[in-house]
Amino acid sequence: MRWSQAHIPTLRDDPADAEAASHRLLTRAGYMRQLMAGVYSLLPLAVKVRAKIATIVREEMDAIGAQEFLLPAIHPAELWQKSGRWELVGEEMFRLQDRRQSDLALGMTHEEVFTSLALELASYRQLPQIWYQIQTKFRDEPRPKSGLLRTREFTMKDSYSFDIDAAGLDRAFDAHHEAYANIFRRLGLEAIPVAASSGLMGGTGSVEFIVRTDAGEDLIVVCPTGDYAANMEAAAARLDEVLDEPGELEKFPTPGVKTIDDLANFEGGAPADRQVKSLTYFLDAEFVLVLLRGDHALVEQKLADHTGALEIRQANPDEIKERLGAEPGSLGAVEVSGFRILADPALKGRTNMTTGANEDGFHFRGVDVDRDLNINEWSDLRAIEAGEACVECGNPLEVLRGIEVGHIFKLGERYSAAFGAEVLAEEGTASTIVMGSYGIGLERSVAALAETYHDDAGLKWPMQVAPFEVVISVIRPDDAETMGVADEIYRQLLAAGVEVLLDDRDERPGVKFADSELVGIPLRITVGPRGVADKSAELFDRRSGEKQDVSLDKAVGLLVELVEQGREPV
RNA sequence: CGGGACGUGGCGCAGCUUGGCAGCGCGCAGCGUUCGGGACGCUGAGGUCGCGGGUUCAAAUCCCGCCGUCCCGACCA
Numbered sequence: 001m002r003w004s005q006a007h008i009p010t011l012r013d014d015p016a017d018a019e020a021a022s023h024r025l026l027t028r029a030g031y032m033r034q035l036m037a038g039v040y041s042l043l044p045l046a047v048k049v050r051a052k053i054a055t056i057v058r059e060e061m062d063a064i065g066a067q068e069f070l071l072p073a074i075h076p077a078e079l080w081q082k083s084g085r086w087e088l089v090g091e092e093m094f095r096l097q098d099r100r101q102s103d104l105a106l107g108m109t110h111e112e113v114f115t116s117l118a119l120e121l122a123s124y125r126q127l128p129q130i131w132y133q134i135q136t137k138f139r140d141e142p143r144p145k146s147g148l149l150r151t152r153e154f155t156m157k158d159s160y161s162f163d164i165d166a167a168g169l170d171r172a173f174d175a176h177h178e179a180y181a182n183i184f185r186r187l188g189l190e191a192i193p194v195a196a197s198s199g200l201m202g203g204t205g206s207v208e209f210i211v212r213t214d215a216g217e218d219l220i221v222v223c224p225t226g227d228y229a230a231n232m233e234a235a236a237a238r239l240d241e242v243l244d245e246p247g248e249l250e251k252f253p254t255p256g257v258k259t260i261d262d263l264a265n266f267e268g269g270a271p272a273d274r275q276v277k278s279l280t281y282f283l284d285a286e287f288v289l290v291l292l293r294g295d296h297a298l299v300e301q302k303l304a305d306h307t308g309a310l311e312i313r314q315a316n317p318d319e320i321k322e323r324l325g326a327e328p329g330s331l332g333a334v335e336v337s338g339f340r341i342l343a344d345p346a347l348k349g350r351t352n353m354t355t356g357a358n359e360d361g362f363h364f365r366g367v368d369v370d371r372d373l374n375i376n377e378w379s380d381l382r383a384i385e386a387g388e389a390c391v392e393c394g395n396p397l398e399v400l401r402g403i404e405v406g407h408i409f410k411l412g413e414r415y416s417a418a419f420g421a422e423v424l425a426e427e428g429t430a431s432t433i434v435m436g437s438y439g440i441g442l443e444r445s446v447a448a449l450a451e452t453y454h455d456d457a458g459l460k461w462p463m464q465v466a467p468f469e470v471v472i473s474v475i476r477p478d479d480a481e482t483m484g485v486a487d488e489i490y491r492q493l494l495a496a497g498v499e500v501l502l503d504d505r506d507e508r509p510g511v512k513f514a515d516s517e518l519v520g521i522p523l524r525i526t527v528g529p530r531g532v533a534d535k536s537a538e539l540f541d542r543r544s545g546e547k548q549d550v551s552l553d554k555a556v557g558l559l560v561e562l563v564e565q566g567r568e569p570v
Numbered sequence: 571c572g573g574g575a576c577g578u579g580g581c582g583c584a585g586c587u588u589g590g591c592a593g594c595g596c597g598c599a600g601c602g603u604u605c606g607g608g609a610c611g612c613u614g615a616g617g618u619c620g621c622g623g624g625u626u627c628a629a630a631u632c633c634c635g636c637c638g639u640c641c642c643g644a645c646c647a
Contacts (some may be wrong), residue, residue: 012596013582109647142645199647475606510607526605528606538615
């Protein structure tokens with residue numbers, strides 16, 4: 001491709017409101033343009049990067065025996081009603097009606113459609129199957145942000161496994177786990193597999209692949225020894241042994257005390273880890289109390305996962321007053337009954353604790369959790385903090401920020417049962433298919449790569465995903481001899497199968513250098529009258545920043561060698 | 571959904587307080603000089619000032635409503 005003919009609209013200034021580095025650079029370097037909130041047009045450079053990612057994904061999926069499909073993006077409501085998700089997913093699904101007023105949805109994932117196709121599987125002899133597609137998904141995110149990191153329309157490689165039993169699912173799941181590790185390694189992404197919450201997908205287990213970046217929105221808990229990693233929404237940590245003194249239940253006045261901190265600083269109060277924090281929530285319209293240690297934070301997803309609640313919201317002060325008789329700040333579960341009370345295990349067996357008395361300006365001290373609180377359910381509900389002890393080895397845990405680029409789920413029979421997807425087993429009896437589903441976000445991978453590989457000058461693609469592998473920067477393209485040399489190198493590189501961009505634009509050298517670095521092409525060879533005169537050219541490696549002069553007759557050979565080395569990273 | 575901000579040529583912004591010819595930088599087109607790290611001169615094209623209503627002799631500017639976008643939070647496979 002000649003740069004003078006390529007549509008690469010680079011910008012001198014950063015786009016407004018682009019916070020994430022990938023958002024800013026992909027826009028400035030001419031890879032994408034925003035159309036509306038969470039929706040982006042991909043320009044030719046981005047299409048090339050995305051296509052390379054798709055190729056690597058396909059190769060690894062095919063390697064585990066998966067077969068490629070292409071399903072519709074538009075779905076009839078009945079399909080989603082059958083799985084129950086028409087009601088479950090709420091506003092995140094784009095919904096529309098056709099001219100006959102039939103309800104339709106834009107697919108946000110394809111368990112339903114693939115399961116409907118799996119109805120044609122009739123015998124265990126046809127299993128296992130792994131089916132996949134690379135296809136557009138629509139999700140009406142409440143708050144799209146950070147460019148391609150969170151969009152409302154995006155491409156996903158989604159695959160679905162169909163097995164006769166749980167052991168088969170385990171094999172399919174493990175195969176995907178390994179395929180994903182291969183994919184991300186080949187892409188040049190260091191993706192950490194972490195135990196995760198399954199959320200709306202349902203099922204019995206899931207693993208997310210997280211790429212570390214400050215622009216990400218997931219928090220993960222990782223043990224530096226490598227023996228534990230989990231999303232904050234699913235993470236656990238070892239609790240220190242606590243020995244409490246027994247205490248007598250006693251109500252005492254605490255005027256003006258509204259928060260955990262207030263009570264910790266109050267004369268006669270208690271430190272945060274000796275308080276019971278009482279939160280009030282509505283879980284699908286049911287009022288519940290959630291109890292945590294005073295210094296612990298609630299993870300709402302854990303509450304959702306434990307209870308199966310779809311809609312979770314904090315109760316407001318009026319609703320609380322009506323039910324408990326006090327304002328937030330003086331709430332507690334002592335002598336409370338009639339409401340569901342959930343508690344985090346960090347409170348188990350604790351005595352001599354302090355908590356609100358459900359009377360404004362009063363608290364209880366000497367609270368014995370087992371004796372004084374009517375706890376219905378125990379469940380891990382708290383956020384883990386950096387430095388807590390690993391459940392496996394006791395070493396201090398780290399909390400890292402990252403972006404989810406892949407997620408694999410053991411679905412079990414959630415969808416196959418709803419659709420009646422059964423096969424005849426070896427014994428001749430019907431057996432419900434056991435399913436898994438697995439996703440990789442393509443544009444999100446593009447963004448994760450951009451977040452990982454960039455510097456002040458612009459993007460720095462690894463060779464295997466770069467839109468072009470080599471750029472020839474021609475100094476003085478109006479000089480016939482120089483342009484002739486550049487053209488010859490261009491032809492030889494093309495003939496050698498190298499993806500090369502010939503910068504024949506009538507621009508000054510500085511512009512060409514700056515643009516090639518902004519766009520992030522891994523290798524640049526500069527051909528100018530000065531070099532042509534002494535039969536040399538300058539080779540620049542964008543990734544290492546190294547420059548070297550090479551003789552013209554060796555340039556092509558060296559470039560081809562470097563390109564081929566770069567395409568398959570170790 | 572709650573809180574905050576913004577919307578003016580392709581991009582980045584000023585002008586709004588105090589109503590009075592719609593501006594600046596970059597980019598773009600033509601010509602010329604330049605040319606190994608984002609050149610310079612001259613000439614020029616390009617704008618329903620987000621949309622609708624109101625106030626006024628007069629609205630980018632003041633008032634009301636709506637829409638859009640971003641940020642924080644809530645939410646999120």
